[in-house]
Amino acid sequence: MKVIVINAGSSSLKFQLFDMENEKVLSKGICERIGIDGRYTQKNADGKEINKAEIPMANHVEAFATLVKNLTTGEYAVISDVSEIKAVGHRIVHGGDLFDKSILITPEVIKEVSALSSLAPLHNPACIQGVEGCLKVFGESVPQVAVFDTAFHQTMPAKNYMYAIPYEYYEKYKIRKYGFHGTSHRFVTARCAELMGKDVSQLKIVTCHLGNGSSIAAVDGGKSVDTTMGLTPLEGVVMGTRCGSIDPSIVTTLMEKENLTTQQVNDILNKKSGVIGLGGVSSDERDNTAAAESGNERVKMAQEQQRASVKKYLAAMAASMGGLDVVVFTGGIGENAPNFREAVCTGMEFMGIEFDAQKNAEMKFGKEGEISKDGSKVKVLVIPTNEELLIARDTVELAFAK
Numbered sequence: 040m041k042v043i044v045i046n047a048g049s050s051s052l053k054f055q056l057f058d059m060e061n062e063k064v065l066s067k068g069i070c071e072r073i074g075i076d077g078r079y080t081q082k083n084a085d086g087k088e089i090n091k092a093e094i095p096m097a098n099h100v101e102a103f104a105t106l107v108k109n110l111t112t113g114e115y116a117v118i119s120d121v122s123e124i125k126a127v128g129h130r131i132v133h134g135g136d137l138f139d140k141s142i143l144i145t146p147e148v149i150k151e152v153s154a155l156s157s158l159a160p161l162h163n164p165a166c167i168q169g170v171e172g173c174l175k176v177f178g179e180s181v182p183q184v185a186v187f188d189t190a191f192h193q194t195m196p197a198k199n200y201m202y203a204i205p206y207e208y209y210e211k212y213k214i215r216k217y218g219f220h221g222t223s224h225r226f227v228t229a230r231c232a233e234l235m236g237k238d239v240s241q242l243k244i245v246t247c248h249l250g251n252g253s254s255i256a257a258v259d260g261g262k263s264v265d266t267t268m269g270l271t272p273l274e275g276v277v278m279g280t281r282c283g284s285i286d287p288s289i290v291t292t293l294m295e296k297e298n299l300t301t302q303q304v305n306d307i308l309n310k311k312s313g314v315i316g317l318g319g320v321s322s323d324e325r326d327n328t329a330a331a332e333s334g335n336e337r338v339k340m341a342q343e344q345q346r347a348s349v350k351k352y353l354a355a356m357a358a359s360m361g362g363l364d365v366v367v368f369t370g371g372i373g374e375n376a377p378n379f380r381e382a383v384c385t386g387m388e389f390m391g392i393e394f395d396a397q398k399n400a401e402m403k404f405g406k407e408g409e410i411s412k413d414g415s416k417v418k419v420l421v422i423p424t425n426e427e428l429l430i431a432r433d434t435v436e437l438a439f440a441k
Contacts, residue, residue: 041124057428079105101172128431130166187221191224224248250370278313346382
C-alpha cells in the first residue's frame with residue numbers, strides 16, 4: 040500500500056511517498072517558490088538528489104499536480120500510475136483546541152482548519168491548498184488525513200496552557216498556549232519507551248526537539264503536560280532566528296523607540312533574533328560553532344545563551360511532571376551536535392543525569408542510542424525523529440480502519 044505525505048508551507052510543498060507494506064520511502068522531495076518562479080526537487084530513498092527542474096507553479100494545486108506527474112512519468116518515475124497511491128497524509132500546523140488527534144479530512148474539517156488560519160496565517164491556508172490540490176488530482180475517492188502539530192499538546196492542563204492575561208481574551212480570541220512539533224514529540228516518546236523496554240505509561244520523559252526552531256516538552260505517562268512553545272512557535276528557548284521567551288515590554292519599547300509596525304516587530308523577533316541576532320553570523324549551528332572556535336566571542340556568547348535556555352527549560356519541564364526518568368534529544372541539532380548536548384547535560388548531576396562524553400561524541404548522523412553513563416538515574420537518549428512516518432502510520436490507521 041502506497042501513501043503520500045504532504046507538508047505544505049506558505050510557498051513550498053514537501054512530500055514523501057511511502058510503501059507501507061515495509062514502511063520504506065520510495066521517493067521524496069519539495070516544490071519550492073510556489074507562486075514565484077517554481078522549483079521542483081526529487082530525491083531517492085537515500086536522500087540523494089536525482090531530479091531538479093525549474094517549473095512554474097502558480098499555487099499548491101499546480102505544485103501537487105507537478106509532483107504527481109514526476110512520480111508517475113519520465114526517467115525518475117517510481118510508480119506507474121497515480122492510482123497506486125491509496126491515501127494522503129497532511130501535516131497541518133495548527134489545529135487550535137478543536138483537534139486533539141489526527142482525523143479523516145471532510146468538508147467540515149476543511150472549514151474548521153480554515154477558520155483557524157488567524158492562529159497560523161502563513162501555514163494553515165497553504166495546508167488547505169495542499170488538500171485542494173490532492174482533491175483535484177484524486178477526487179474524493181482517495182482518503183486524506185490531517186495530522187496536527189498541536190494535537191499532542193492538547194492533554195496539557197489549563198494551569199499550563201492558560202496565560203495570566205484577562206480571561207476575556209481567551210474567550211474572544213482563543214489566546215492560550217498550544218505548543219508545536221507535536222508529531223515529533225509523539226514519535227520520539229513512543230520510540231523511547233520501545234528502546235527502554237517499558238510501557239510509556241511508566242515514564243516521565245523530557246523530549247528536546249532542537250533545530251532552527253526548537254521546543255521542549257514534558258511527557259508524563261505518554262501525554263504532554265507542558266511545552267515551551269506557546270500561542271505561536273516564538274515562545275520558549277532561544278532559537279536560530281527566534282528570540283524565545285522575552286519580557287513582553289520589549290515589544291512595546293521597540294515599537295515606540297523604532298516607530299515599528301506590528302508586522303515589523305514580528306519580523307524582528309521571528310526572523311532576525313535568536314542566535315543570528317545575538318551572534319550576528321548565522322542561524323546554523325555548524326556555522327556558529329566554526330565561528331566560536333575561531334575566536335568570535337559574540338557568537339560564543341549567543342551559543343552559550345541558547346544552550347543555557349535549553350538547560351533551564353529541561354529542568355522546568357521535569358518540575359512540571361514532579362520527576363524525570365529520561366531525556367530525549369532529537370531534531371537537526373539534537374541529533375547531530377554532540378557539543379550542544381554536552382553543554383546542556385553538563386552540571387545536571389543534581390537531577391540524576393550522569394553524562395558519558397565518549398558515547399555522546401559518537402552519536403550523530405542518524406545514530407540512535409544512549410549517551411548517559413551506565414547506571415545513570417536519568418537516562419539520556421538520542422533518537423532521530425521521523426514525523427513523516429508517523430503521519431503515514433496515522434493515515435493508514437484512519438483511512439483503512441475496519
